[in-house]
Amino acid sequence: MNFWDKLGTLDRRWIYLLVALSVIFPLIVPMSFKISITPEARQLFEAVDALPDSSVVMLTFDYYPSTVAETEPMATAALHHLFRKDCKVVTMTTIPLGGPSMAERVTRTVARKYNKVYGTDFVNLGYKANWVAVLKGMGTSIEAIYPADNSGTRLSELPLMATVKNYDDVSFIFVVADNDIVQNWVSIVNAQYGTPIGAGVTAVGAPKYYAFVGSGQLTGLLGGMKGAAEYELLADARGLAEKGMGMQSLAHLVIILMVIVGNIAFFAGRWSKKGKVK
Amino acid sequence: MSSVEIIQIWVAAFFTLAIFSFLYKDNPFYKLAEHIFAGLSAGYYVGLIWKAVIIQQLWDPMLAGSWWLVIPGILGVLMFARLWPRISWVSRIALAFVMGNTAGIFLITQLHGIVLPQMQSTMLALGGTAGFASALLAIIVVVGVISTLIYFYFSKEHTGVLGVTARVGIWFIMVSFGAHFGYTVMARISLLIGRVYFLADQWLPSFSQLF
Numbered sequence: 205m206n207f208w209d210k211l212g213t214l215d216r217r218w219i220y221l222l223v224a225l226s227v228i229f230p231l232i233v234p235m236s237f238k239i240s241i242t243p244e245a246r247q248l249f250e251a252v253d254a255l256p257d258s259s260v261v262m263l264t265f266d267y268y269p270s271t272v273a274e275t276e277p278m279a280t281a282a283l284h285h286l287f288r289k290d291c292k293v294v295t296m297t298t299i300p301l302g303g304p305s306m307a308e309r310v311t312r313t314v315a316r317k318y319n320k321v322y323g324t325d326f327v328n329l330g331y332k333a334n335w336v337a338v339l340k341g342m343g344t345s346i347e348a349i350y351p352a353d354n355s356g357t358r359l360s361e362l363p364l365m366a367t368v369k370n371y372d373d374v375s376f377i378f379v380v381a382d383n384d385i386v387q388n389w390v391s392i393v394n395a396q397y398g399t400p401i402g403a404g405v406t407a408v409g410a411p412k413y414y415a416f417v418g419s420g421q422l423t424g425l426l427g428g429m430k431g432a433a434e435y436e437l438l439a440d441a442r443g444l445a446e447k448g449m450g451m452q453s454l455a456h457l458v459i460i461l462m463v464i465v466g467n468i469a470f471f472a473g474r475w476s477k478k479g480k481v482k
Numbered sequence: 483m484s485s486v487e488i489i490q491i492w493v494a495a496f497f498t499l500a501i502f503s504f505l506y507k508d509n510p511f512y513k514l515a516e517h518i519f520a521g522l523s524a525g526y527y528v529g530l531i532w533k534a535v536i537i538q539q540l541w542d543p544m545l546a547g548s549w550w551l552v553i554p555g556i557l558g559v560l561m562f563a564r565l566w567p568r569i570s571w572v573s574r575i576a577l578a579f580v581m582g583n584t585a586g587i588f589l590i591t592q593l594h595g596i597v598l599p600q601m602q603s604t605m606l607a608l609g610g611t612a613g614f615a616s617a618l619l620a621i622i623v624v625v626g627v628i629s630t631l632i633y634f635y636f637s638k639e640h641t642g643v644l645g646v647t648a649r650v651g652i653w654f655i656m657v658s659f660g661a662h663f664g665y666t667v668m669a670r671i672s673l674l675i676g677r678v679y680f681l682a683d684q685w686l687p688s689f690s691q692l693f
Contacts, residue, residue, distance in 0.1 A: 273676020391595025407669035419603030429672040
């Protein structure tokens with residue numbers, strides 16, 4: 205067995221170790237890589253920035269706890285941007301597992317920094333089952349879908365919700381999601397009610413949604429941790445995503461290197477076998 | 483850092499490491515973490531649905547006078563008929579309602595909100611007048627859409643012009659797969675970064691509080 209054959213049968217745990225080291229190394233020796241801003245991220249930032257002060261923005265926490273590394277920096281940066289602009293924020297989620305509590309924790313943490321008051325400056329509607337009914341029903345009446353907020357307070361007791369009855373009163377919807385719900389926000393809410401929508405999605409889902417930006421159905425798009433880092437830079441709210449770019453870049457370099465070495469090993473192994481047959 | 487926060491961090495760190503231990507090989511710590519996650523998720527989901535749907539959207543409004551909500555309530559109860567084989571057919575009444583309702587909504591939303599706008603965007607792109615680069619991109623989009631659609635046209639053998647176009651379609655599909663794979667790698671690395679960052683930023687500093 206020559207070197208290339210041995211490489212082809214390498215225990216995959218060595219690869220795991222190499223990837224883990226490439227993520228840990230930048231924590232010990234900080235590395236910085238230039239973050240370029242994509243047009244889609246800039247469009248989203250500019251759309252939010254162009255909203256008049258005190259506009260009502262709906263921010264959705266449509267992601268599971270398993271993807272917080274990618275999605276939470278987006279939601280956090282968006283909240284910094286919105287609260288700095290004095291926008292009123294209504295949060296909600298179509299994700300039962302963790303969605304309501306993550307919305308509560310993230311929104312209250314950021315709101316505290318800007319002295320925003322619950323009920324007046326922001327409201328967390330929480331979760332309701334059956335997203336089709338939720339997305340469609342809020343076009344008629346938010347209160348019919350959410351009689352009470354996440355903590356059980358009646359919406360009629362929250363001053364902000366006295367002015368927010370349905371999508372007509374919402375200037376922009378910022379969807380942060382790790383699943384196909386973005387497509388439904390577009391097809392149910394944007395198409396039928398005309399409310400502008402921007403999205404921050406996990407990298408896995410991002411390629412699909414560029415077509416929606418091209419067609420104008422999405423105002424802008426953030427793809428994965430890189431997209432989150434872009435919004436953090438634009439909104440001047442640096443956080444985990446921006447810090448993670450060094451680790452991400454080094455891990456990508458290692459993976460690219462392994463793809464190249466793996467292919468060389470594959471072809472070299474094939475050629476040496478052909479040579480032996482001759 | 484309060485003692486409650488330290489306990490939370492240590493519990494989260496234990497489960498993170500237990501799940502990662504599977505990368506070496508399957509072991510009891512991984513299995514424990516997996517089972518606790520499944521059980522906890524199910525319990526949390528039941529509690530949430532009970533509070534947010536059964537109480538807030540069914541029971542409370544019924545007590546307030548919306549008596550007609552008893553109809554969806556009964557339809558919901560009918561779903562449990564599946565637990566008894568002899569009367570399981572009753573659940574089909576509720577299922578039929580859900581399926582009919584969903585099909586009706588999706589027929590309109592998918593056509594009006596996805597298919598037509600996407601087709602329109604492809605057609606408009608051809609007539610774009612925003613310079614050479616965007617015209618070139620528009621041509622690539624149109625060639626990509628048509629050749630990919632032809633690749634999935636199986637009523638005629640892929641020979642001649644049809645065969646060449648289908649091969650072009652395969653190239654577009656491969657490029658799309660490549661983009662998806664690249665993004666998937668990025669997503670998975672991001673998740674690893676999230677957990678490693680948690681361990682380094684919260685768990686390791688908690689040692690100094692304990693010892």
